[in-house]
Amino acid sequence: MAATVSEAKELVSRLCQQFYSQGWVSGTGGGISIRVPSKHCFVVAPSGVQKERLSSEDMYVISDVDGSVIEAPVQKPWPARAVKCSECLPLLTSAFELRNANAVLHSHSIESVMVTLLEADSTEFRCTNLEMIKGIKGHGYADMLVVPIIENTPREHELVHALRKAILKYPRSNAVLVRRHGVYIWGDDWISAKTQAECYHYLFQAYVEARKFNIDVSKPLSGTSSAGGIKRKKSEKLNGGLAHAISSQLTSTPDPPCAGLVWKRGFEVGDLSCPLFEDVPEALRRWRSKGIKVYMYSSGSRYAQKLLLSHSMQGDVSLCIDGYFDVINSGLKTEKSSFFDIALTLGLYDKPSSILFYTDTLSEYYAATEAGWQARWIYRLGNKREENSPNRPSQVESLDY
Ligand SMILES: [Zn+2]
Known part of the structure; x- marks a missing residue:
């Protein structure tokens, strides 16, 4: 999406140059189209032209409403080929329309x-x-x-x-x-x-x-x-509802310092198993049934998180988890930038409020909300019970969504 038609024209020509150097649009093939929703139109490069040599004035502007040509490029003198609109137009517009x-x-x-x-x-x-x-x-x-x-x-x-x-x-x-x-x-x-x-x-x-x-x-x-x-x-529920729930609050074991072979072996032979807070299995089932994707973000490595959830006392709940984030790859849970990065990874950087984050740590709650996420501050057994304060969010007792 672009804000203006001229911005979209500029973007299409710049991106075509870039894609040419990547070998995606050589020999005049391929291309890109960008929509301008506020103007009910989209910009597309002409067909059969050298994509790396295009500039803004070479673009077609097509109506999003009826497919008519709003603006066509000026024909350049011989030996330039006759300009024609991209042959793949109905293909490009299929994704506009259906997705x-x-x-x-x-x-x-x-x-x-x-x-x-x-x-x-x-x-x-x-x-x-x-x-x-x-x-x-x-x-x-x-x-x-x-x-x-x-x-x-x-x-x-x-x-x-x-x-x-x-x-x-x-x-x-x-x-x-x-x-x-x-x-x-x-x-x-x-x-x-x-x-x-x-x-x-x-x-x-x-x-x-x-x-x-x-x-x-x-x-x-x-x-x-x-x-x-x-x-x-799963149907992603984006319109007003939650698309994703992320929690660092599933297991009641501390994060493992490292998940080495000893841990793995312990889990495999059944000597070790991980207790879950009792609201967790039910919440996972509930979220699944609503088509919500579930991720874990924890200080323990992603490998360790998966190992823990695969060997919980309530069985293998890793099947209910769509992905794992850790501080090594995504940054500290107290940094707003980590939450921006995760939203980007999930393809939700423009819809951060469709992500709900549960944490028992207030600084993490604030980092998430500053990045535009929804968050819940959860009380977990073993934590200090916080007094209600007008300056603080209220605590929830369980994964309540
Ligand atoms: Zn093609």
Whole structure:
């Protein structure tokens, strides 16, 4: 999304230059379109032109309402080709329409083509347990990232039916691969589209490189819980409700200083198990049933957090957790910037108030709320009971949402 038409024109030309240098839009293929919601239009580069040489005045402005051309670029003298609007226009607008996206890009990168060749018999690209999966909206490190693959057609506009079908069939995906052709990727705004495009391309390349060494990144890691391999269907509840709940307040054991082999072995043989506060299993079930995603943010490493929750006295509750954040990777829980970073990772930097954070520490409560999150200050057994004070938030007794 851009605030003005001229800003969108500038962005499209600058991003095309950048994407050209990344090999995404070479040979005049590919492109990007950015919506300007306040003006009910979007900006798109012309078709068949050298994307790295575009400037603001070369852009088309198209009505969001009826698809009519509001502004067309001036025809340049010979030997410049006749300007025509992007052939992939109906494809770009499919993501605008079906996903309420505000920026869509189309890449002809070699890695996006390679994954569709390596997955010749499949209609899906899959990968899991790769850090960059976190850059894809609504996904965590251990999630299975699934991108549908549709078959190419001789003319680009003929893809539209299959593309729309794939967008509707895969509501968690923010991309559709086209075999032997490239990929469409979209986001809530140009920043989200660009960030996710970088992550998707990185993951495609990682997949190709791993295959050279017979490493299959489409399978969950052996010996870990199947949390990453489970295909979850959840409706994200963004309109006024919560999309995500994050808590550092699930277990009643202190954070482990380090989760070494001794811990792991102890858990595996059953000598160790982690007690949960009694409201936790019920809250996890309740949140799941509302389609809310649940994450943990703790001082203990992400590995240790997962280990604890996989071996709780109430069973393996790690299956209810969508991802883990720790202070090593996300920063201190008392710093506002850590919460900004996590919201960015979750693809919710523009909707921080859709995240609810539970903590028993007031300084963490303030850091979260300063970053725009909702927060609850929770009283946990063993903590000092705080007196009610008009200057402080009131304490809740349990995971009450
Ligand atoms: Zn194309």
